[in-house]
Amino acid sequence: MLQDALGYVQDPIVLEGLAQVGAATVLAVLVVLLSWRRGLGLESELSGAFARGFVQIVAVGLVIGGLLAVPVVWSTLILLGMVGGATWISRQRGEGLPGVTQVSFLSITVGAGLVVVTMTAAGAIEATVRSLVPVGSLVIANAMKINSLALDRLKDELRDKRNEIEVGLALGGPPRAVLARPLRTSVRASLIPVVDSLKSLGWVWIPGVMAGMILGGENPVYAALYQFVIMAMIFAAGGLTSLLTSLLMGRRVMTEAEQLRRIGDG
Structure with a gap:
């Protein structure tokens, strides 16, 4: 299962996906900055949710990729x-x-x-x-x-x-x-x-x-x-x-x- 997960990570299309994540992150950062500018006090929650969501979804993708054959x-x-x-x-x-x-x-x-x-x-x-x-x-x-x-x-x-x-x-x-x-x-x-x-x-x-x-x-x-x-x-x-x-x-x-x-x- 670990070998399968590594295979997914090394796929060239992953780099393309990371570039797209970067573009989406720029937009998310804009929201955080606007929240800070307006004094909404949501910067920590918004940033944490965005980062947590990224880590969790990638982890799940790796897990599912390794479990497809189980x-x-x-x-x-x-x-x-x-x-x-x-x-x-x-x-x-x-x-x-x-x-x-x-x-x-x-x-x-x-x-x-x-x-x-x-x-x-x-x-x-x-x-x-x-x-x-x-x-x-x-x-x-x-x-x-x-x-x-x-x-x-x-x-x-x-x-x-x-x-x-x-x-x-x-x-x-x-x-x-x-x-x-x-x-x-x-x-x-x-x-x-x-x-x-x-x-x-x-x-x-x-x-x-x-x-x-x-x-x-x-x-x-x-x-x-x-x-x-x-x-x-x-x-x-x-x-x-x-x-x-x-x-x-x-x-x-x-x-x-x-x-x-x-x-x-x-």
């Missing part, structure tokens, strides 16, 4: 590792919510896992490392983003409307009914990006999977159909993740005495 069972282990990373990143947006790590892990696992398993059985994803890992990671990453948005919005809703919620509970309202609005708002807010992406699909933008397939000589109509399948998977995984997160959090934010727990600042 049994498909390795895909499960790799995807579970990705779910773990997604959980760690997503939980930070919900810092202060009770049981946020467990809820995030369960929601992302169920949401993304159900979609990957179903679509593999349907033949949309080949049961190979080459197909399962890239497509599965795409589904997991988007489930993570939607989960992060749901947690972030729910935390804000519970803080901002704490008095309103406590009044409802004091008047004898059942927790499920009192929390319905904040939970519904968090789900709606988390799904806005993917819904807008579906609305603009093929009109405002042509996603990378479709563009790559067309550039690779694939039938454009099939490329369009497969791209829609990818978007549908992202929508389903994100929707399931967000709904499950809201359901589980709706229970965890309440005490046994049916009082709203104190939400930490994170």
Whole structure:
């Protein structure tokens, strides 16, 4: 596997890729400089995220390159590792919510896992490392983003409307009914990006999977159909993740005495 990885690194096309990375880095540096100029205080986070993303994606490329010939069972282990990373990143947006790590892990696992398993059985994803890992990671990453948005919005809703919620509970309202609005708002807010992406699909933008397939000589109509399948998977995984997160959090934010727990600042 190490020999295969070295072979990929020594491929001349890698130098071309590094040159393209350099051009993209210049644009990223421009964003960081503008952030500093405007006093946004995001320079450290932006720079760290950019550098971390580069290192991680290259490392994954090397790992996948070395695992292309291994049994498909390795895909499960790799995807579970990705779910773990997604959980760690997503939980930070919900810092202060009770049981946020467990809820995030369960929601992302169920949401993304159900979609990957179903679509593999349907033949949309080949049961190979080459197909399962890239497509599965795409589904997991988007489930993570939607989960992060749901947690972030729910935390804000519970803080901002704490008095309103406590009044409802004091008047004898059942927790499920009192929390319905904040939970519904968090789900709606988390799904806005993917819904807008579906609305603009093929009109405002042509996603990378479709563009790559067309550039690779694939039938454009099939490329369009497969791209829609990818978007549908992202929508389903994100929707399931967000709904499950809201359901589980709706229970965890309440005490046994049916009082709203104190939400930490994170």
